[in-house]
Amino acid sequence: MLLQRAGWNVGRDRVQKIWRREGLRVPEKQKPRGRLWLNDGSCVRLRPEHENHVWSYDFVSGRTHDGRTLRVRTLIDEYTRKCLALRVARRLNSYDLIETLADVMLIHGVPGHIRSDNGPEFVAEKLRKWLSAVGAKTMYIEPGSPWENGYCESFNGKFKDECLNGEIFYSLKEAQVVIEQWRMYYNEVRPHSSLGYRPPAPKAILPTQQGHGDVENAARFPHPHTPDGDCGQISNEALH
Numbered sequence: 001m002l003l004q005r006a007g008w009n010v011g012r013d014r015v016q017k018i019w020r021r022e023g024l025r026v027p028e029k030q031k032p033r034g035r036l037w038l039n040d041g042s043c044v045r046l047r048p049e050h051e052n053h054v055w056s057y058d059f060v061s062g063r064t065h066d067g068r069t070l071r072v073r074t075l076i077d078e079y080t081r082k083c084l085a086l087r088v089a090r091r092l093n094s095y096d097l098i099e100t101l102a103d104v105m106l107i108h109g110v111p112g113h114i115r116s117d118n119g120p121e122f123v124a125e126k127l128r129k130w131l132s133a134v135g136a137k138t139m140y141i142e143p144g145s146p147w148e149n150g151y152c153e154s155f156n157g158k159f160k161d162e163c164l165n166g167e168i169f170y171s172l173k174e175a176q177v178v179i180e181q182w183r184m185y186y187n188e189v190r191p192h193s194s195l196g197y198r199p200p201a202p203k204a205i206l207p208t209q210q211g212h213g214d215v216e217n218a219a220r221f222p223h224p225h226t227p228d229g230d231c232g233q234i235s236n237e238a239l240h
Helices: 011-022 094-108 125-134 145-164 174-188 216-220
Strands: 054-063 071-077 085-091 113-116 138-139
Touching: 054 145, 071 094, 071 145, 071 174, 085 094, 085 174, 094 125, 113 145, 125 138, 145 174
Parallel strands: 054 113, 113 138
Antiparallel strands: 054 071, 071 085
């Protein structure tokens, strides 16, 4: 899809042929499997129906060049597939999790449910009380059943393959910058098959104005739309 957007008239077969010729790994087709585990926290039992209906989070581990551990907390909206946060640190606990959730909720609002496994950071009493106070319900999957958190596990696999396993981080700061850049790429550019090969949150492009000031002012002060659909003009007094 990215090649087609760039103007190349190629299909999947041609791309996979090039992959094989260059010795790259071609994704294998997996046989669909039915699951019998339908607990209250399962993504099969409660499927996301709208934005902010169900969020899910998890931890992913990595290392810097000196061998020290990196921990990355992933947080996604299951309906839009948008990655809401990638928190990178040497160590992360329930207090860091509360801080991350609070920052994201200030921007996106409070979700109806939050899905996770039964890790100690996720079941901490402090976190559960805080989530209850803000109005978000917790949903814990069955222990040892990561497929019940399928949306987040799928994202974690993409994150590892496309970013974490392909980068050498020489410091914690470098890891934070590079991973945040990948998060923006994932949200705004990378096509997602379940969304019709569109990114979860494509970047909005403001139209430039012709004959009404420079581009900077056009972006900062867009003209309001009049009832008949035409763009009205803003006076100098309104700009000041």
